[in-house]
Amino acid sequence: MKNTPIKIGNITIHPGERITVALPTPELYTCTPIYIPIHVIHGKKAGPTLLVCGAMHGDEVNGVAIIQRLLKLRQLNSIKGTLIVVPTINMYGMITMSRNLPDRRDLDGSFPGSESGSYASRLAYFLTQEIFSHITHCIDLHTGEPHITKFPQIKTCTETLETKELANHFQAPVIINTKSEHGLLWLLHRNERPIPTIIYETGEALRLDEKGITMGVRGIVRVMKGLQMLAPLTIKKTPKSIELQKEFWVRAPSSGLCEIFPKIGKYVKKGSLLAKIFDPFGTEQREEIFAPIEGVVIAKNHLPILNEGEPILQIAEMKAVAARSIETWAEDHPVE
Numbered sequence: 227m228k229n230t231p232i233k234i235g236n237i238t239i240h241p242g243e244r245i246t247v248a249l250p251t252p253e254l255y256t257c258t259p260i261y262i263p264i265h266v267i268h269g270k271k272a273g274p275t276l277l278v279c280g281a282m283h284g285d286e287v288n289g290v291a292i293i294q295r296l297l298k299l300r301q302l303n304s305i306k307g308t309l310i311v312v313p314t315i316n317m318y319g320m321i322t323m324s325r326n327l328p329d330r331r332d333l334d335g336s337f338p339g340s341e342s343g344s345y346a347s348r349l350a351y352f353l354t355q356e357i358f359s360h361i362t363h364c365i366d367l368h369t370g371e372p373h374i375t376k377f378p379q380i381k382t383c384t385e386t387l388e389t390k391e392l393a394n395h396f397q398a399p400v401i402i403n404t405k406s407e408h409g410l411l412w413l414l415h416r417n418e419r420p421i422p423t424i425i426y427e428t429g430e431a432l433r434l435d436e437k438g439i440t441m442g443v444r445g446i447v448r449v450m451k452g453l454q455m456l457a458p459l460t461i462k463k464t465p466k467s468i469e470l471q472k473e474f475w476v477r478a479p480s481s482g483l484c485e486i487f488p489k490i491g492k493y494v495k496k497g498s499l500l501a502k503i504f505d506p507f508g509t510e511q512r513e514e515i516f517a518p519i520e521g522v523v524i525a526k527n528h529l530p531i532l533n534e535g536e537p538i539l540q541i542a543e544m545k546a547v548a549a550r551s552i553e554t555w556a557e558d559h560p561v562e
């Protein structure tokens with residue numbers, strides 16, 4: 227079946243066209259206009275409309291690099307359906323190297339937004355109308371926060387079959403099944419027309435994570451292949467993703483200089499030593515921190531000076547036998 231034209235901003239894109247649209251967003255009080263570049267690859271034949279977006283939090287640059295490499299793939303010139311790619315959906319955050327918008331709100335938490343709401347809510351509403359109204363599937367690219375490295379992972383709600391399939395096509399080492407309705411995942415549950423959405427997280431903010439970027443590009447291609455937007459490609463097979471149901475942040479019980487022992491992707495036994503906290507101005511050891519559950523380390527804080535309550539490690543609950551394939555993957559693809 228032939229594809230039909232779509233309109234983004236004031237631009238009509240016809241089947242077979244590949245164009246970049248500069249979508250104008252509310253200008254700043256300095257009269258500075260801000261545009262969001264959007265790449266649209268509109269196949270001749272009808273099919274799914276996949277959105278891939280990066281830098282929802284403006285300091286999360288791995289998604290920008292993933293999209294840059296994705297756009298260079300020649301296979302994209304003969305896709306079935308439509309690929310909409312937004313390298314930086316939070317342009318203001320990218321300029322200021324911060325997560326949030328000028329009103330200090332989180333764009334990710336502002337969807338679906340409102341025409342008369344806050345700056346963030348209005349921008350979310352505008353993006354919903356201009357972009358999300360066209361799509362059938364979504365891949366949202368994120369990283370950890372500054373100093374916090376994430377093991378490459380897909381986060382989504384796997385209760386709907388289509389979303390579970392999307393997550394499995396990507397073939398990240400782990401899939402975190404989250405019940406959260408925060409952020410773009412609202413599309414899954416609350417939209418009148420549910421849109422299967424997966425979040426890919428890797429590395430940390432303001433740093434490029436080469437292994438995670440390569441995996442991200444391959445994952446998106448696998449998803450496009452799974453959705454039959456692309457013809458089968460020769461890609462080295464990776465083991466199936468392992469689905470995890472429960473993750474837990476270990477936090478500093480007191481402030482001080484923190485030495486953290488396990489590497490990302492490593493299995494830790496319940497009760498094993500995770501970290502020690504020392505007095506930063508003397509020799510006293512203040513705390514030893516032990517694993518409250520057994521599982522795999524899926525995020526780690528690299529900042530050695532911590533205040534009480536700040537995160538140290540994130541552990542996804544898992545038995546030792548199941549953790550072996552993740553450990554093997556992490557040894558082959560070190561992420562720190």
Ligand SMILES: [Zn+2]
Nearest residue numbers: 283286368369
């Ligand atoms: Zn993020």
